Amino acid sequence: MNKQFLKAGMLGLLVAGWLSQSVWAQSDPTGKRRVTSTYAITNATVFKSPSDPGSKATILIKDGIIVGVGTSLTLPKEAKLIAGDSLFAYPGFIAGAGTMGISKPKDAERPKDFVSSNPPDEIAGITPWRAAADFYTASSSQVEDWRKAGFTISQVIPDGGMLPGKTAILVLGDSKTNNFLNNNAAVAANFRSSRSMYPATLAGVMAKFRDVYQNTALVLDHERMFATTTGVKRPQVSPTQEAMKAVVQKQQAVLFTAGSELEIRRAIALQKELGFKLILTGLENYESVIDLIKSSGTPVLIKLQLPDEKSIKAQKSEGVTEATKAQYARVKEAYDAALKQAALLEKAGILFGFSTADAKASEVHQTLKTMIDNGLSEKAALAALTTNPATILGISKVAGTLEKGMLANLILSTDTLFKEETQIKHVIADGYVFDYEIKKKSQKTDTSAVKSENPSNAISVEGVWEYTSETPAGSSGGEITIKRDNGVLGGTITYDDPSGSGKASAPIKNASLTGKTLSFEFEVSAGGMSLSVLISGEINGKSMDGALSVPQMGSFPVKATLTSPNLAN
């Protein structure tokens, strides 16, 4: 049923695309349709692949394909020119195992005869038939954020339990088109247990994984018999087994999320025992298992985020005992080692890319720079962002390099990629051009200097803001009260109480105003859990436009208006 739904959806998208192309091509009441799908980036410094030293060339793209890269191209009249003279062109980044734009499936209803010792697969987090494609929203602000960071293709994984579903590979292109390259790419797996039912622990998850796998293999045997022999009883294949067949037949890989060394070992142990194709993702601590990864030939997607520096910054230099200092030293040692891990993968010759799950798009540039400062070569970094993931995801024929015939996915930056000051000016994804504002660093520091000396020059944020936010659960809103106390921003926010009716209120934490961007966090408690919500928005006069993001759930648009300014005065 899910599949049919998907097919119908795909058909719908195709039909819609076709309609918009041909039937409505004559008029465009929205005025948003682009004038041309042909672009030429002229005279840019082009890096075709990680090993390319870079040379001046013009790139011609048409209908989402690179139709030429060279110095003597004939540019068609309809080509819109982008002056690339001061720009550096790179293949668009590719990420594996992301969660951008993915919404959480609705909780399945518990049957009346529910028994926690033997729950239905769907409730126990065993939903390999689900497709990430069905839960993807191309217009999500997370997709926007990652594209802004240079990513043009991503694999996305569905949200869920131990076998959440099938991954999809998509282009981060125009949100109104169908962006899928492959919506049945691999089956995602992780060691996440189902709370309060079987499998309730990591040990249960491993046992259940074996059970699902072995019984899928038996069902395949049964089906083969049924097809060839008369008198064989009809095979009854569960949706889980149906979805796992391709894994057992080694046509599809299992994309296993394994953050720690022990999880990596456990995933590889399961792979050795059962024999499926394995890709590891979300790796955070892997220094001691590099040899194992290498010898098992497992491709890996490491987490594109380094450990939080908070613990290092919290270390005090005075007033602590020698014993505490020794503990500090061990944490520092672990921290330094963590930064060097990516370089060790390169040294070991392991095929690795990045996973963007649980990583912050805004920190990508810094993260990559830190990895490079700690021994990763720029060439290997670029390969991990382009050609390696293309190989791992099986799309190297169409993506990963800037060559004729490849998908028109590229980055135009202000300097070579990994310099501190480098900024991304344009990202072209699926042949659509996305422009980004280039911030002038020097000016920015000037204004912030003025601001800190004279806060009255700062943008006025104090007062009561009325906000609304659009979430999948509907529209909600409340009031944000911002105050500045001794130069420190703070205040409160009200929101629709998730555990009932009316409004709840929470204090604002970590508020900051950088340029025109106001951001802050607050905690929402619901059902005994506490969620940290981040609001970040750009202020223009009395209005603010931005996003509200909830970890693991997604990012949703937020709009606010300043209704009673200067409350504090």
Place this chain on the structure above:
Amino acid sequence: MKKNIFLLAALIGLGMGTTHAQVQKGSVLIKNATVLTITKGNLESSDVLVQNGIITQVGKNLTAPTGISTIDATGKYLMPGIIDAHSHVGLDVVNEASAPITAEIRMKDVVNPYEIGIYRALAGGVTISHAMHGSANVIGGQNATLKHRWGSKDPADIIMQDAPRTIKFALGENPTRVHGRGNGIQPRSRMGVEAVIRNGFNEALQYKKAWENYTLAKTQKGNTSTPPTYNERLQTLVDILDGKIIIHCHSYRADEIYMLINVVKDFNIKKLVFQHTNEGFKVAPEIAEYTMGASVFADWWAYKMEVYYSTAYNAAILQKNGALTSINSDSAELIRHLYHEAAKTQRYGGLTDEEALAMITINPAKQLGIEDKVGSIEVGKQADLAIFEGHPLSAYAVPQMTFVDGIKYFDRNSDQLDQRQWVAATEMVEPIHLRANEEAHRCMQDVDAYFEAFQGAFFSEKH
């Protein structure tokens, strides 16, 4: 040192697999110790030679072959490494509490070689622990027998690979509370516990038959029988019935101990060890006659209703009745002074030194099915050894060095303040406070988390 061995192997081209890091084996000569062999008496001023992880000579005036280092143990006691037949140290998960039978669960899947409890156990002379599933279920998961090779990063390297399979059973209050009271399913009573076991074994017999039929039919021409469903839970019960797995059963009351003896008799199962067994003294002859004995606490009781009728003479009474008896810890704290726990059998029951020490060495080895490999100091056995200052049963005993397979993993003289193997890069270093009342035992670990979503108040006791 490990690195050097790897390098060397690479150079010589031995092709030592890096995927399965080899377990390290050492050679050492320990001289002039009072050797407590456990099985062959005490030897004054004697030497023990270990070569490549195996005890090769026990005697006087032995000389070390070239390249083998010597440890002078004059005035010290050398005993076999202590074996703890009931522990939860080194496990990331203890209870998969979600079903009355979870025989498919493997504790080997969740072994954590980084856990500091392993080092602390070594510091108490313990070289082997039986890392058990918890007692939430009537038939819990399969346990792992661990060798405390501290410093190993691969869980496979601390699992005693040549130890037989064992499985956890549990009777009485824990499974009835979790499943009966907690979830409203069988078992709600001790009778229900028996029914769950009997039904489980009967189902396993059917499962075995179904697969036998299928395997046979498959070879016939024109076969139309299709494969039965794979069920590792039932297959594990089949393996118990086939004598491939030793049952280790959490139990307290005499009636339920006797019940299980009758059940296993009915199913012709021979390999059964009782754990805790606080009322074992009431059915000691029955335990002695039919089982592989009991593994008990020295003096720990009254933490819940079914554990009130207890005595510190339990171990001695069992022993005098001919039941194989061991003393266990079930605790990351008690595991550090099991030699002290064993000594209590001398105060309560007057056991000899040899009998008392057997309760933490050769007896638990027998209950784990590894007595041919460890548990005593004999030529040919694996060199798991502990050196003590003072007799291990003395209140003044202090463990000095602990060896597993001839490799020294603990040395009191080089013990560091911070022995952790792994530190998180994001650890917030906080001042260390010593706490009393810290929960030391983990028999019911993960059960609280399992129930907290919808209830929880009644989980105050843990065993």
